[in-house]
Amino acid sequence: MGPAGLIRHRESPVSRRDFLARAGGGFGLLALASLLERDAAAVPASALQAPSVPHFPGKAKSVIWLFMDGGPSHIDLFDPKPTLTKLGGKPLPGTFKRPVTAMGRTAYTPLLSSKRTFQRHGQFGLWVSDWYPEIATCADDLAVLNGCWADGLNHVGSICQMNTGDTLGGRPCLGAWTLYGLGSVCDNLPGYVVLLDYPEDPPGGSRNWGTGFMPANYQGTRFRDGTTPVLHLAPPNASHGTNDSARQRAKLDFVQELNRRHRELRRDDDDLEARIAAYELGFKMQSAAPDVVDLAQETAATKRLYGLDQKATERMARNCLLARRLVERGVRFVQIYCGSGSKWDAHTDVEGNHSRYCRESDRPITGLLKDLKRRGLLDSTLVIWGGEFGRTPMSESGKGRDHNPYGFTMWLAGGGVKRGVVHGATDDIGLYAVEGRTHVNDVHATILHCLGLDHRRLTYLYNGRDERATVNGGNVVTELLA
């Protein structure tokens, strides 16, 4: 293990360095270091683990991943297909290999042409449909991947892969790999925050931001609604009386007094120190976390920019604004599930479904991009847009579209990527990625690269194997890099 070297982690004998890193993990390694220095004079500063140094200087310091849960239709949003419009109502031409589809019969149903109007936007002329009129105004900031493909057919496996690189559960998600590789610079907040706009979980639930075989401290923390976004940030109700912070502080002081006495005879044991520090961090977070979600601190103009003033956009606006506030405070990885609980899953009526969820997300996403830009944060923040797959050109139930993992669109913007480029393409009807094919593992390799991490060197030894975020594959899409 070492800065800029092979980051390698063994499960077995745990060193002091590991322990202190773990104690911080998602909750601010720097903060832990300084705390321990102040708190435990006996600990030499050299033993403390600051955030890991990247393999090479990365342009992005943070990631905001806008996850369109359920699978948005690329051919109705960013990837216009005139041929599909012509072939609408006709069967899949014999020149196309018949795909395996989630619903089976949709491999045989007629093609459904898009009802959207597409236009080129900005100085680079990127195509965006009329479902995303506001995002279209940011077209010059986007780096579009039109040749994405994935291995899963169902939501849960596909979301799992988009997060962990594999369709089967059990592996760490990319946010966890990022924290593992870079640590967190955030003083008093989780290093990886997950935001949902609806009460329903994305398929698979919290496993999507879990750590699989890695230690739990790299996992995402799901922010909840309300003033106490983190679970157990405050006691459950006032009847316990412990929400009185003076009372709690006195109690914690007593705990720490007991702990210091306990440690006196056991100074060789770093765990005990780390736990003392963890209590102080927890205490600090009790005020920091409510502060970050206090949107009253934002101006009316900013709120309008995100669409917080309108019912349709309010949910997503809140999360996008929160994402900016989190990134501003040094949070490393923020994931926003838009339409959480597979809301984009337009099997029966793509028009009805997508017009709603595009409306809900268009202004908030645009507001986020513009706000990050004007604050100078876009250069150091990588924004990612996409679902777990796209949708088929074949129709389902007449007006809907089935899952399409064979070809779909994602886009990146900000830290580390070019502006206004398009890479890759699907075939004439948007069924298969045919040019610049970009697998999920490639997307992950590219994201890690933007953060200064080499996906082949970022490894974690588990059950005898040096595991990687990109499993056995992954190539950085160099065409996208700034």
Place this chain on the structure above:
Amino acid sequence: MRHAAVVAFWILAFTGGAAAEKEAVPAPSRAKPWAFTSPHKSVPPAVADEGWAANSIDRFILAKLQSAALTPSGAADKATLLRRVTFDLTGLLPTPQEQTAFLVDSSPLAFEKLVDRLLASPAYGERMALYWLDLVRYAESDGFKADDYRPNAHKYRDYVIRAFNEDLPYDAFLRQQLAGDEFEPDNPQALIATGLHRLYPDEYNAANLEQRRQEILDDVTEVTGLAFLGLTIGCARCHDHKFDPLLQTDFFRLQAYFAAMNPGDDMPAANAAERRQYDDQLAKWESATKDIRADMDALTAAKRTALRKHALEKFRPEIQEAVLTPPEKRTPYQVQIAILAEKQLVREEKTAPTKLSEDDKKRYQELEKKLTATKPAPLPGAAVLTDIGPQAPPVHLLGGGDWRRPKEVLQPGVPVILGDDQGSDARKDLGGLTRTTGRRAALARWLTRPENPLTARVIVNRVWQQHFGVGLVATPNDFGAQGEPPTHPELLDWLAVDFVEHGWSLKYLHRMMVLSATFRQTSVVTHDDPRLAKDKENKLLWHARRRRMEGEAIRDELLQLAGDLNPRMYGPSARPKLPGGLGSYAWKPDARPEDQNRRSIYVFAKRNLRYPLFDAFDLPDMHNSCARRVRTTTAPQALLMVNSELTLEETQRWSASLLKQHGGDERALLAEAYRAAWGRPASETEIQLGVQFLDRQTSLVGSRDAAVADFCHALVNANEFIYLD
């Protein structure tokens, strides 16, 4: 040992390759890796300090210490030892009575008596099951999107607890789990035991069943390798193992033992007589209700057919073909695919009654009422892994581990490096089994041969880890070249052979380990101890290692302190209260608090909703085999201990009972609180600190009772509660 040459050498050596090629391998690499040769029981070394050694373990430990110029630490005091051994063997706190009894018992056999009592307590099996269930990725739900409840999964957990409590010999334990249906078809517990390989995460409604079938087989193969052989054979799924002498063909040959798998969800777990009796009753009931059932069938026939057709269309043509082929004409592979498909088709068909017209629905319900009134109660069911029949589908080497790239057909066999292959004559000893292939039984027999180089070493090492914090091999699921070499190879071998000689008895093994002087050492080391410089990591065990409670133990002990712990064993799992805002996978808590308050081993193990306390304290992810939990120290743990309803309510109730008992005597109350939570008498200073805290806190919150609750809450937040010396 990490080069292809060594692998090639051993493969050649086994397959009788040319001697000349053997010569080509450099001599030092030729020693067979230690883990692949049978263990040898050497005589425990003579040591200078005969007085210290309580048993043979200590001789091995002491000899190593002496050769490194280290000395062992003194024994822990009695209170510490009592809490430690009680925790290690039961996961609980010693009760006040147990404390008093042990502390006053000055006989030289006091500790031995204590250990025997703990080993005999039902809580022992509950404790040991925690480790085993981690190892076999136990959960009671499917995972994936639906995360469906598995109503029979808990029976496997109960089987494990019983097996440990009854001290079922480990070889029998292993045989039942791999092939209980083949060895003891008449023993319901042995059938339940095969549920081991039904614990894989699953997606019942997967569209691509050929891929799903392969994923299940991969999981089963990998877990078998990790749990029983301590080998990372999963690494050889896509290519020859990079570091160990394991070939890709070894992975698929091992997989071939399971190739005939038939995953039954509700197989009757009953003996032959019970089954016969039930079958008779059922036949009678069926003939008596023939007309009713015919009417019901007629009502739903059209709907069922339509639903089935619709569901079947979802599948690729190959899968549809398997389903549509008459059962007697299906290939074994088609039989398996059809079984997986039927699970979905039947589920669809079952929705037919809800889709009838109102009139028909009513009529159907009336008929159903009549039908069920006389239906014989079903036999208890079990989720099992048996075979589809005496024929297995062929197993191919898969290019890159990809089910779409089959290569040559392979026969069952154990890894080449581990010697002879019993797979080919697997059916020989089974005496006319017609329902299964006998392959899993053959594998189990090979694994439980006393000379198997890995089986005993691997389990002995796991038990060692439970009591000494780190295994003699620090990587308990990896005895290969990427794993850690053993710190005490002679001791590991001695223990492995001795264990088999003593009938594979796990209680014997635990007893010997905890009675050793090595175990009884103190864990308290001053930071300037010169031995730290020689062996900071304590690899040679010159002191005991401090333990940290798992989330499961923290909950058990909190309930214990409050007097809320419900000792009821077995049965469907407990669903304790959850904090709000956990999302759509959250469960509905049990109505009665006492049902919620059973031991943590009985808490619903749901893949998509991890119980927050366990989650915060490093619960494994329940998808992979976990041989050793990682141990993190985090702020969310602190927040949970400080603010969760569980810790607040349980310490509140604990403080209420203390107040009731010692209300008038503050010093007695404080002494009792310290003693209960930390397992030792408090010092005068600690009593004073408590008094001062109560004074301060009372003036802050205005209530003495609330201050006492805060004191109790502080005690369980303190390191001395979470960490055991």
